[in-house]
Structure formats: C-alpha cells, structure tokens
Amino acid sequence: xxxxxxxxxxxxxxxxxxxxxxxxxxxxxxxxxxxxxxxxxxxxxxxxxxxxxxxxxxxxxxxxxxxxxxxxxxxxxxxxxxxxxxxxxxxxxxxxxxxxxxxxxxxxxxxxxxxxxxxxxxxxxxxxxxxxxxxxxxxxxxxxxxxxxxxxxxxxxxxxxxxxxxxxxxxxxxxxxxxxxxxxxxxxxxxxxxxxxxxxxxxxxxxxxxxxxxxxxxxxxxxxxxxxxxxxxxxxxxxxxxxxxxxxxxxxxxxxxxxxxxxxxxxxxxxxxxxxxxxxxxxxxxxxxxxxxxxxxxxxxxxxxxxxxxxxxxxxxxxxxxxxxxxxxxxxxxxxxxxxxxxxxxxxxxxxxxxxxxxxxxxxxxxxxx
Numbered sequence: 001x002x003x004x005x006x007x008x009x010x011x012x013x014x015x016x017x018x019x020x021x022x023x024x025x026x027x028x029x030x031x032x033x034x035x036x037x038x039x040x041x042x043x044x045x046x047x048x049x050x051x052x053x054x055x056x057x058x059x060x061x062x063x064x065x066x067x068x069x070x071x072x073x074x075x076x077x078x079x080x081x082x083x084x085x086x087x088x089x090x091x092x093x094x095x096x097x098x099x100x101x102x103x104x105x106x107x108x109x110x111x112x113x114x115x116x117x118x119x120x121x122x123x124x125x126x127x128x129x130x131x132x133x134x135x136x137x138x139x140x141x142x143x144x145x146x147x148x149x150x151x152x153x154x155x156x157x158x159x160x161x162x163x164x165x166x167x168x169x170x171x172x173x174x175x176x177x178x179x180x181x182x183x184x185x186x187x188x189x190x191x192x193x194x195x196x197x198x199x200x201x202x203x204x205x206x207x208x209x210x211x212x213x214x215x216x217x218x219x220x221x222x223x224x225x226x227x228x229x230x231x232x233x234x235x236x237x238x239x240x241x242x243x244x245x246x247x248x249x250x251x252x253x254x255x256x257x258x259x260x261x262x263x264x265x266x267x268x269x270x271x272x273x274x275x276x277x278x279x280x281x282x283x284x285x286x287x288x289x290x291x292x293x294x295x296x297x298x299x300x301x302x303x304x305x306x307x308x309x310x311x312x313x314x315x316x317x318x319x320x321x322x323x324x325x326x327x328x329x330x331x332x333x334x335x336x337x338x339x340x341x342x343x344x345x346x347x348x349x350x351x352x353x354x355x356x357x358x359x360x361x362x363x364x365x366x367x368x369x370x
Contacts, residue, residue, distance in 0.1 A: 002102050003039045005095050006032055006050065007082045013059045017066065025282070026066025029077040036078065043106040047288060049281065050080040050099065052114030057269050058082040061113070064278040071282065073289040083114075093122050100126040104260045109288060111281065112263045117143065117222050121159045123261055124166045124218065132169040134258070135160065136213050138249060139222040140177045140237060142196070144185045161192070170367045172212045174249070175199050175225045175241055193363040199239060206248055211343035211360065213256045214324070221246075221253065221280070223266045223273060231273040243276050250280040254287020292322045296341065306330075307352045314357070316349050317341070325349055329365050 009017075009031075017034055020026045030036045030045070042048070051058040062079070083099070086092040096115075100123060103110045112123075117139055124133055137143065137157075145155025160166050172195040178186075189196055195212060202209065213219055223231060227240040241249070253262050262284055264277055295301055296317075305316040313330040326341045327348065342365065348358040 002042065002080075002099060003032065005084055005099050006080050007055050007084050008033050009081060010055065010059060013062070016063055020066060023069055024066060025068045025070045026062075028070035029079055032078065032080045039080075042078070042103070042108060044076060045078045045108050046075045047109040047111060047285065048078050048080055048103055049111045049113065051082050052085075052096070052112065052265075053082065053267065055082050058114070060269075061267070061274045061277060064274040065281055068278060068282055071286050071289065073285065075285070075289055077285065093119065097122055097126050100261060109259070110261045111284060112261065113265075113277065113281065114267055115263065115265045117220050117263075117265055118156050120156045120218065120220055120263075121163055121166060123220075123263065124160060124163075124168075126261070127217065129165055130167070131217075132167045133218060134169045134171075134216040135218045135220075136172045136174065136216040137220040137222070138174045138225050138241070139220070140175060140180055140199075140225045140240060141222075142173055142176050142181050142185050142189055144188055157189075170194060170364070172196065172216070174209055174212060175202055177237060177239060180237070193366045195360055195363055199241070202241070202245070205347070206245055208345055208347065209249055210252045210255070211325070211345050211348075213252045213259070214343040215258045216256055217258055218261045218263075219253045219256060219259050220263045220265065221249070223264065223268060223277065226276065230276055231268045232270045233268040233273065243279070246276060246280055247283045250283040251287035254284040254289070255291055256287075257291065257293050294319045294322055294324065294326075305349070309352060309355055309357055312357065314352055314361075316344075316352070318346075318349075327352075327361055 014034060017026050017031065083096065086095055100110055104126060117137060127133060141154060143155065143157035145158050157171060160168055174197045176196060177199055197208060224236050225241050226246060227242055228234055228236045228238050230243050253259065264280060267273060267277060301320055302317040307314045315328040315330050317326045325344045325346055327344045328340050342361060344361060348361055351358045
C-alpha cells in the first residue's frame with residue numbers, strides 16, 4: 001500500500017492543522033493520516049503532494065503552505081506527507097519510484113518537494129520503458145559531467161542520456177548561469193539539440209519558458225536556481241531567478257499539458273526558503289487548475305499562417321483560447337516526424353516572418369526526425 005511509505009504526522013503538526021482558518025490551504029485539502037486514513041481511493045484525486053527530508057523540517061515547510069489561502073480551484077488535492085526514508089539510499093529511491101509510478105499510472109499529478117536533481121533519472125524510470133520523455137530542469141547547472149558512475153547533481157543529465165532504460169525525446173534547461181558552466185558543457189548540450197535558456201534570456205522575456213514546459217512529462221525546479229537573498233542562503237549565487245519569476249515559472253509548470261511529475265528540490269532550511277517554496281507550490285496548483293488542452297481537430301479555434309523559408313514550409317497556429325503558438329513542418333515527402341506540432345512562441349513566428357528559423361524550431365525539428 002502507498003500509505004506505508006509515509007510518516008504519521010507529529011502531535012504538534014496535528015494541533016497546528018486543527019487551528020487553521022476554514023479558508024486556508026490546509027483546511028481545504030485532504031491530509032494523509034489526519035483526515036484521510038484510507039488511500040485505496042487515491043485515483044479520485046487530481047493532484048498529490050509529498051515531501052522528502054527530515055520529518056520536523058518537512059512539517060515546518062508544510063505549516064507555511066497550509067497557512068496560505070486556498071485558491072478558487074475546482075480540484076481534489078491530497079497532501080501525503082513526509083516520505084518515510086528506507087534503511088538505505090537504494091531502499092528510499094525504490095520507494096520513491098514506486099510512489100511516483102503508482103500515482104502516475106492512476107493519472108494523479110505528482111508534486112514532490114525535496115531531494116536533489118541528482119535523482120531525476122530515478123523519476124524517469126517511473127515511466128514505462130517504451131515512453132519517450134521530454135524533461136525540463138530549472139537549474140543554474142546543466143547537469144553534464146564526465147563521469148556517470150556516481151549519483152551526483154553535476155551529472156544527472158549524463159546519466160539520463162547514457163541509461164538504456166530511459167528514452168529521452170528532448171531535454172531543456174532553464175536559467176543556467178554561463179559563468180558556472182564551461183564552454184565544453186554548453187557545446188555538448190547543443191550537440192544533442194537540447195534547448196537551453198540562460199538566466200539572461202529568461203530575464204529578457206520570461207514568457208519564452210512556456211513553450212519549453214508545455215509538453216514536458218517531468219519538470220524539475222532546483223531552488224539553487226534562485227538568487228541567494230531570496231532563500232537567505234549565501235552558498236548559492238547572488239545572480240539567479242527572483243521570487244516573482246519563480247512563481248511565474250511555477251504557474252507555467254502547472255499549466256504544462258503533459259507534465260506528470262513536478263519536483264522542487266535542494267530545499268534550504270530557512271524561513272525565507274519555506275516561504276518561497278510554499279508560494280511556488282501554490283502557483284503550480286493554480287496553473288494546474290487552469291490547464292487547457294488545445295483541440296487541433298477544430299480549426300476554428302486557430303489562426304493559421306503559412307510561411308516559406310528557403311524552401312522549408314512552416315505552418316504556424318495560434319489558439320484563440322489559450323493564446324499559445326505552435327508550428328508544424330509541412331513536407332508531404334516526409335512521413336517520419338513524430339508529434340508533428342512543435343510548441344513555440346510569438347517571437348519564433350516573428351523571426352520566421354523575417355526569414356529566420358529560430359533555434360528552438362530547428363532543434364525541435366531535428367529531434368523529431370526518426
């Protein structure tokens with residue numbers, strides 16, 4: 001049973017929950033081992049949250065989240081609580097994988113708080129072995145390392161690439177810092193046709209993140225990508241994503257059409273960090289509640305534009321409802337493109353009007369040719 005993987009809450013935390021206002025987040029959601037004792041019907045929930053880490057620290061974070069006001073959401077949510085660590089690291093990773101697999105197989109969106117980006121390959125293995133995955137990581141590091149022998153945050157992307165049990169459709173990094181990633185690493189990521197959006201590009205137009213996250217199954221957000229003063233932690237960079245941007249990105253994560261697992265990790269044990277993480281969780285849920293899956297069968301929902309660039313025919317679509325942009329490479333001679341519609345932005349469309357195919361479209365097209 002999935003319930004066996006989680007700690008029973010402390011008496012202090014139970015009393016805290018009892019004292020919450022009726023309009024608070026903690027009063028509106030279902031809480032494992034407090035007002036829910038049977039998880040057999042977990043498939044009835046839209047979204048489940050659980051946490052990795054020390055029970056006391058996890059409960060301090062949950063208190064911040066539970067104290068927020070509940071949104072105007074039409075969702076059924078459950079907080080599963082703190083994951084009960086196994087006797088060894090391998091036991092814990094196996095248990096995490098089992099929980100994720102159970103939830104995703106039941107169609108429950110999984111929001112996991114805690115841990116490290118070094119375990120992204122474990123999350124990937126929670127999917128079926130024949131599933132091609134689109135993975136996004138908001139991280140100041142690219143995750144490319146020379147060695148894949150050790151499970152480290154500096155080489156998680158390398159382990160994903162070389163793991164025969166993981167089929168990676170594409171990978172994208174958002175918010176990397178150029179001065180922390182050498183040219184060899186950035187060139188290698190580019191060689192794989194993976195999309196990257198540096199911190200400077202993010203600051204210039206944060207809306208460019210939305211097409212990156214739109215069709216991703218796994219989205220990871222490392223708190224180390226935030227500015228050090230946001231989380232009151234001097235050991236990370238003074239440059240990074242600010243608190244407002246973190247919440248905007250979190251809403252994009254929640255709105256992602258295909259996302260099954262979202263993680264926020266590298267949590268720092270400070271009041272400031274707990275505060276921003278609780279708000280990020282709130283906005284992920286807010287985005288999830290406003291998800292909209294465009295209906296491509298109904299052409300009346302779209303404006304359609306045909307543009308030819310150097311003999312390449314591109315078909316752009318803009319949804320009247322979601323305001324999102326898509327592009328399709330049109331060539332009757334080619335039948336080996338999977339998932340032909342590529343998420344893009346209005347900026348990609350404007351570049352095409354000037355006779356330029358954007359890097360995003362070029363990389364995505366290359367990854368779609370089988």
